Amino acid sequence: MGFEEVRFEKDSDKAIQNKPLQKALVNVTDRFRSARNKASSEVPGWEELRSNVREIKKNTIENLDKYLTLLEENVIKSGGRVHWAKDADEASQIIVNIANERNVKSVVKSKSMATEEIDLNSSFESAGIKVVETDLGEYIIQLAGEHPSHIIAPAIHKTKDDISKLFSEKLGIPHYENPEELTKVAREKLRSEFLNADMGVSGANFAVAETGTIVVVENEGNARLTTTVPKIHVALVGIEKLIPRYEDLSMFLTILARSATGQKSSTYVSFITGPKKPSDIEGPEEFHLVLLDNGRSGVLASEETRESLYCIRCGACLNNCPVYRHVGGHSYGSVYSGPIGAIITPQLMGIDKAAELPFASSLCGACHDVCPVKIDFPKVLLTLRKRIVKSRKLSVKNTKDIIEKLGIKFWRFTVLNNSIYKITNKLLYYLQTPWKESNGKLKSLPYPFSRWTDQRDFPSVAKRTFRDRWKERRGQMG
Amino acid sequence: MNNKNATKRPIKVYIFITCLVDTFFPEVGESMLKVLDDLGVEVDFIEEQTCCGQPAFNSGYQDDARVVAKRFISIFEKTLNHDSNTETYIICPSGSCTSMVKVFYEDLFKNSPEILKKVSRIKENTYEFSEFLIKVLNTVDIGAKYDGVITYHDSCHLLRELRVKDAPRQLINSVKGVKFKEMDLHDACCGFGGTFSIKFPNVSVSMLDEKIDCIVNSGADTVVSADMGCLMNIGGALSRRNIPIKVIHLAQLLASRG
Amino acid sequence: MSNSREEILHTIRKGLKGASSEETLEERNFVSEAQEIEKLINELQSDLKTQFITELNNVNTTVIEAKNGINIKDSLFNLIKEKELKSFSIWESKFLKELNIKNELKDAGLKLITAKNKNRIATSEIGITEVNYAIADTGTLVLLTNKSQPRSVSLLPPIHLAIVRPENLIRNIRDLFVILKSKLGEGEDITSCMTFITGPSRTADIELNLTLGVHGPKELYVII
Numbered sequence: 001m002g003f004e005e006v007r008f009e010k011d012s013d014k015a016i017q018n019k020p021l022q023k024a025l026v027n028v029t030d031r032f033r034s035a036r037n038k039a040s041s042e043v044p045g046w047e048e049l050r051s052n053v054r055e056i057k058k059n060t061i062e063n064l065d066k067y068l069t070l071l072e073e074n075v076i077k078s079g080g081r082v083h084w085a086k087d088a089d090e091a092s093q094i095i096v097n098i099a100n101e102r103n104v105k106s107v108v109k110s111k112s113m114a115t116e117e118i119d120l121n122s123s124f125e126s127a128g129i130k131v132v133e134t135d136l137g138e139y140i141i142q143l144a145g146e147h148p149s150h151i152i153a154p155a156i157h158k159t160k161d162d163i164s165k166l167f168s169e170k171l172g173i174p175h176y177e178n179p180e181e182l183t184k185v186a187r188e189k190l191r192s193e194f195l196n197a198d199m200g201v202s203g204a205n206f207a208v209a210e211t212g213t214i215v216v217v218e219n220e221g222n223a224r225l226t227t228t229v230p231k232i233h234v235a236l237v238g239i240e241k242l243i244p245r246y247e248d249l250s251m252f253l254t255i256l257a258r259s260a261t262g263q264k265s266s267t268y269v270s271f272i273t274g275p276k277k278p279s280d281i282e283g284p285e286e287f288h289l290v291l292l293d294n295g296r297s298g299v300l301a302s303e304e305t306r307e308s309l310y311c312i313r314c315g316a317c318l319n320n321c322p323v324y325r326h327v328g329g330h331s332y333g334s335v336y337s338g339p340i341g342a343i344i345t346p347q348l349m350g351i352d353k354a355a356e357l358p359f360a361s362s363l364c365g366a367c368h369d370v371c372p373v374k375i376d377f378p379k380v381l382l383t384l385r386k387r388i389v390k391s392r393k394l395s396v397k398n399t400k401d402i403i404e405k406l407g408i409k410f411w412r413f414t415v416l417n418n419s420i421y422k423i424t425n426k427l428l429y430y431l432q433t434p435w436k437e438s439n440g441k442l443k444s445l446p447y448p449f450s451r452w453t454d455q456r457d458f459p460s461v462a463k464r465t466f467r468d469r470w471k472e473r474r475g476q477m478g
Numbered sequence: 479m480n481n482k483n484a485t486k487r488p489i490k491v492y493i494f495i496t497c498l499v500d501t502f503f504p505e506v507g508e509s510m511l512k513v514l515d516d517l518g519v520e521v522d523f524i525e526e527q528t529c530c531g532q533p534a535f536n537s538g539y540q541d542d543a544r545v546v547a548k549r550f551i552s553i554f555e556k557t558l559n560h561d562s563n564t565e566t567y568i569i570c571p572s573g574s575c576t577s578m579v580k581v582f583y584e585d586l587f588k589n590s591p592e593i594l595k596k597v598s599r600i601k602e603n604t605y606e607f608s609e610f611l612i613k614v615l616n617t618v619d620i621g622a623k624y625d626g627v628i629t630y631h632d633s634c635h636l637l638r639e640l641r642v643k644d645a646p647r648q649l650i651n652s653v654k655g656v657k658f659k660e661m662d663l664h665d666a667c668c669g670f671g672g673t674f675s676i677k678f679p680n681v682s683v684s685m686l687d688e689k690i691d692c693i694v695n696s697g698a699d700t701v702v703s704a705d706m707g708c709l710m711n712i713g714g715a716l717s718r719r720n721i722p723i724k725v726i727h728l729a730q731l732l733a734s735r736g
Numbered sequence: 737m738s739n740s741r742e743e744i745l746h747t748i749r750k751g752l753k754g755a756s757s758e759e760t761l762e763e764r765n766f767v768s769e770a771q772e773i774e775k776l777i778n779e780l781q782s783d784l785k786t787q788f789i790t791e792l793n794n795v796n797t798t799v800i801e802a803k804n805g806i807n808i809k810d811s812l813f814n815l816i817k818e819k820e821l822k823s824f825s826i827w828e829s830k831f832l833k834e835l836n837i838k839n840e841l842k843d844a845g846l847k848l849i850t851a852k853n854k855n856r857i858a859t860s861e862i863g864i865t866e867v868n869y870a871i872a873d874t875g876t877l878v879l880l881t882n883k884s885q886p887r888s889v890s891l892l893p894p895i896h897l898a899i900v901r902p903e904n905l906i907r908n909i910r911d912l913f914v915i916l917k918s919k920l921g922e923g924e925d926i927t928s929c930m931t932f933i934t935g936p937s938r939t940a941d942i943e944l945n946l947t948l949g950v951h952g953p954k955e956l957y958v959i960i
Contacts, residue, residue: 008678009677009678009680012678012680012681013680016680016681016684024943027943027944028944031944062752063752064748064752065745065748065749065752068744068745068748069745078926078928084740084741084744085740086740086743086744090740134951135941136939136941136942136950137939137941140941140942153940153941153944154941155941155942156941156944159943160942160943160945163942179942179943179945179947180945180947182942183939183942183947183949183950186950187949187950187951190951191858191951195855195858211920211926213926219937219938219939219940220937220938220939220950220951220952221891221937221950221951221952221953222950222951224887224891224931224951224952225891225892225951225952227929228887228888228891228929229855229888239744239748246913246916246917246920247766247910247913247914247916247917249909249913250908250909250910250912250913253909254909263934264791264873264874264875264934265871265874265875265876265909265932265934266932266934267795267933267934267935267936267937267938267952268931268932268933268934268937268952269931269932270929270930270931270932271927271929271930271931271932272928272929273926273927273928273929274928275928276928277882277883277925277928279882279883280881280882280883280886280928281850281851281852281883281886282851282886282887282888283881283886283887283928283929291744293740293744293747297744297747297748297751298747298751299751300747300748300751300752301747301750301751302751322666322667322669322685322688323681323685325685326681326684326685326688327681327684358538359538359673359674359677359678360674360678360681361671361674362634362667362669362670362671362672362674362675362682362685363536363634363671363672363674364634364638364666364667364671365634365635365638365639366634366638366665366666366667368638369638378639379585382535382536382538382540382582382585385536385537385538386538386539386540387538388538389537389538389539389540390538404537404673405539408533408534408537408539408542409542411529411533411534411542412534412542412545412546414528415497415528415529415546415549416528416545416546416549418525418526418527418528421528425500425501428501439717441714441717443718448676449676451675451676451677451679452675452676452679452714454679455679455683455715455718456683456686456711456714456715456718457713457714457715457717457718458710458714459502459503459710459713459714460502461501461502462501462502462503462504464504465500465501465504466495466499466500466504466507466508467495467500467523467525468504469504469507469508470507470523470525471525473511
C-alpha cells in the first residue's frame with residue numbers, strides 16, 4: 001500500500017461509525033496496554049533502560065553514515081550482498097530484479113512494515129511473480145485485499161466471522177467457527193507455499209553494524225521459515241534500523257517485546273548473519289540486504305524532529321493513544337498509524353500530502369510516556385504543525401485555513417492589549433445573546449464553533465469576568 | 479493549619495488567571511482566591527495579563543504565540559523582582575497553561591538565550607494550584623466540606639507534562655463529606671485538545687463518549703478536574719445529554735464549606 | 737546502484753552537519769567479563785533452574801526433569817509412545833551423540849529424517865535438539881546453527897523437544913551477549929543463524945485469541 005492519500009477526517013468518521021471495529025480497537029489496545037504496563041513494571045530500572053536505548057539510538061542516528069558503511073562491510077564479509085535504495089521504486093526494482101535474474105516464480109514474505117511501505121507486493125505481481133504473505137494476520141489481509149491496521153496486529157479490524165467467510169470464499173473450505181481451526185487451515189496452506197517458494201523476503205527489527213547481523217522478532221515462526229527454507233533470502237531494512245554493537249541487542253530485545261505485547265521475550269528471535277555457511281547443511285544460499293532510504297536521510301536534517309527515526313516499531317504508542325483507540329489504523333492513510341504514523345508519514349511523504357496528521361492528536365502525551373526510546377511526540381507534533389502552517393498557501397479553496405488564520409490573528413490582536421481584550425469580552429457577552437439558552441449554555445453556534453456545539457454545549461461568556469470581580473474586590477478591600 | 483510556614487518568609491502569590499477562567503468561569507478564579515485567602519496567603523492579580531499563548535502555539539502558529547508569550551513573560555517577570563523578604567510565586571488554576579509556561583516556553587524560545595533566562599526564573603516559581611498547596615504550602619486540609627461522591631479526571635498536561643498525580647487526590651480526600659471514587663481510564667484524554675476538538679469533532683466526541691461512560695460508571699455525582707478546558711468539554715457533553723452530574727474545578731471544591 | 741549509495745550517504749552527512757558526535761566502538765574486555773559471569777552462574781545453578789522452569793511454564797512449554805542420560809531417554813521414549821510417533825529428526829551434536837539417542841530411536845523402529853534432502857524435515861514428526869544456552873529469566877532456548885545443528889529441526893516438525901543441561905543455564909540476555917562477544921573476540925566465527933525460542937509457535941491474529949502452532953511447532957518439550 002505504501003502511502004495512500006491521507007483523508008483523516010473522512011476516514012476516521014467512517015471508523016467511528018463501525019461498531020465491530022470500535023469493539024476490536026478497545027480490545028486490542030486494552031490488552032496490549034495492560035500487558036505492557038505489567039511487563040515494564042517487572043523490570044527493575046525500566047526508566048533507565050529507556051534512557052539507555054534512547055541514547056544508543058541517538059548516537060547511531062548521529063553517526064549513521066559510519067555505521068551504515070560498517071554494516072555494509074560486515075554483511076559482505078559474511079558472504080551477503082548489500083543494495084542501496086533511495087526510494088520505494090528503486091527498492092522494489094532491486095528486489096524484483098534479484099528475483100527475475102534467478103528465475104524466481106514464487107516468493108514468501110514475512111511481516112515487514114518496510115515492504116508495505118514500498119508496496120512490494122504489487123511490484124512482484126506486475127512482474128508475474130507470485131507473492132504470499134505468511135504472517136497469519138498479513139495473510140488474512142492479503143486474501144481480503146486490504147491493508148494492515150496495526151503495527152503488530154495487522155488484521156485486528158477483522159472479526160472471526162469476517163475471517164471465516166473470507167477463508168471459505170477464497171480457499172474453498174467450509175465455514176470454520178473457531179480460531180484454532182482457521183489457524184490450522186492457514187498453517188497447511190502456507191506450509192506448502194513455504195516448501196515451494198524460490199525466495200523469501202523479510203524485514204528486520206534491527207541490523208547490527210559490527211557483525212552484519214539482522215535480527216527478526218516474531219511469534220509465529222513464519223519469519224524463521226521465510227529466512228530458512230527458500231534458497232534466496234532478501235531482507236529489506238530501513239536505514240534507521242541500525243544499532244552499533246552486538247551486545248546492544250540485549251537492551252533492545254529486553255525493551256521491544258515488553259513494550260509491544262508485554263511478553264518477556266517474543267517466541268522467536270532470529271539473528272541472521274549472511275547466507276548459509278559452506279559447512280551448514282541447509283539455509284539460504286544467497287543473502288541480500290536492501291537498505292531503504294525513502295525519505296529517511298532527509299528527516300535527519302532537522303534536529304528538532306530527527307528523533308522520529310529512533311522508533312523501533314513496537315506499537316506501544318498506538319496501544320496507548322486515545323485517538324488511535326477511536327479511529328483505528330486505516331484512518332491514517334499510511335502503513336504507519338497512530339502517533340508514530342502522525343509524525344513519520346508527513347516527514348517521509350512530504351507534509352503537504354499528510355498535513356492533517358500532525359493535527360490529529362490531542363497532544364495528551366500518553367505516547368511519550370510509553371515510548372521505549374522516549375520519542376517526545378508532543379514536541380515533534382508541534383514542530384510539524386509549525387512547519388505546516390508556515391508552508392500553507394492560502395487560497396479561496398482553503399476557506400478552513402483562512403478562517404483559522406483570521407481567528408488566530410484576531411486572537412493575537414485582542415490578547416496583546418489589555419483594554420482591547422476587555423472590550424472584546426464585553427462585546428462577546430452581548431453578541432452571544434441570540435444563541436444563549438435559559439440555562440446559560442450556547443447550543444448552536446455558527447461555523448466553525450458549530451463543530452463544537454453540534455454535539456456539546458458551550459459555556460457562555462460571563463457578564464462579569466474575573467478581572468471585573470477582582471476590581472470590585474480591591475474596591476471593597478480599599 | 480499552615481504552621482509549617484510559620485518560620486518561613488511570608489509568601490506572596492501572583493495569580494495567573496487563564497483566559498478560559500477569566501472569560502467563561504470567573505467563579506473558579508474566585509474560589510482559588512478564597513482558598514488562598516483562608517490560608518492567609520497574600521494574593522495579587524496583575525490586570526495587564528491576558529493569555530499565555532498556548533492556543534496559537536498548539537495550532538502551529540508559533541510566531542504569533544511567541545509575541546503573546548513574550549508579553550506574558552514581561553508581565554510576570556516583574557513579580558519576581560520583589561523584595562527578598564517574601565517568597566513570590568505565580569499560581570495558575572490550570573495544568574495546561576502552567577505547562578505552557580513551565581515546559582513549552584523553553585521550546586518556543588530555544589533560539590533566544592536572553593528570554594530563556596527569564597523563562598527559567600519564571601518557571602521555577604510557577605506552580606499549578608494543587609501542586610502549590612501540597613508542595614509549597616504543605617497544606618492538605620483547608621477546612622473544606624462537600625457532601626457528595628467525587629471522581630477525578632486527570633488532565634493530560636497536569637499529569638504527563640507536570641507529573642502531578644497525587645496532589646489533587648490528596649486534596650479531594652481531605653474534604654469533609656466527600657466519598658472519592660476513582661473512575662476507569664482516569665488518565666485518558668477527554669478529547670478536548672484545544673483546537674483539536676473542533677478540527678476533528680467526531681474523534682473528539684468519540685473520546686469524550688468513553689470518558690463520560692467512565693464518569694457515569696464510577697457512580698460519582700460530581701466530577702472534578704484541575705483544568706477548565708477538560709471540564710468545558712466534559713460539562714458540555716453532560717449538560718447536552720441531561721446527565722445530572724456536577725462539574726467543578728478543584729478550586730471550587732476546596733472553596734466549598736458545605 | 738552505487739549511485740544511490742553515494743546519494744544516500746551524502747544526504748545523511750549533509751543532514752548531520754554539526755550534529756555528528758564522534759563515536760567509536762569502545763573496547764570492553766568481554767573475555768574477563770564472561771569469565772566472571774560463568775563463575776557467578778555456577779554458584780546460582782539451582783536458583784536459575786527453578787526460575788527457568790517457572791518461565792517455561794508461563795509460555796506453554798512442558799518441562800520434564802531428568803537426573804541422568806537414562807532418565808532423558810526414558811522420558812523421550814515415553815513421549816514417543818504416548819504420541820505414537822513414527823519419524824524423527826535430530827541434531828548430531830556431541831552430547832546427543834554421546835547419549836546415542838539417534839541409534840536407539842532407529843532401533844525402536846522410528847524413521848530418521850535428515851536435513852540433507854531439502855524440506856524433508858517437514859515430514860518428520862518430532863525434532864530433537866539440545867540448546868547452546870538457556871536464558872533463565874525469560875525461559876528462552878538459544879540455538880546456534882552449525883553443520884551438525886541444522887535450523888529446521890526445531891522449526892518444521894510439529895513437536896520440538898530440546899534438552900537443556902544445567903551448565904547451559906545463564907541468568908539473562910545480558911549474560912548471553914557478553915559470552916557471545918567474548919567468543920567472537922577469541923576468534924570464533926559468528927553463526928549464520930542464532931535462534932531464540934520462547935515457547936511454542938503462537939499467534940493472536942484472530943480476535944486476539946491465543947492459538948499455538950501456527951507455523952512452527954505446536955508443542956514444545958524441554959528436558960532438563
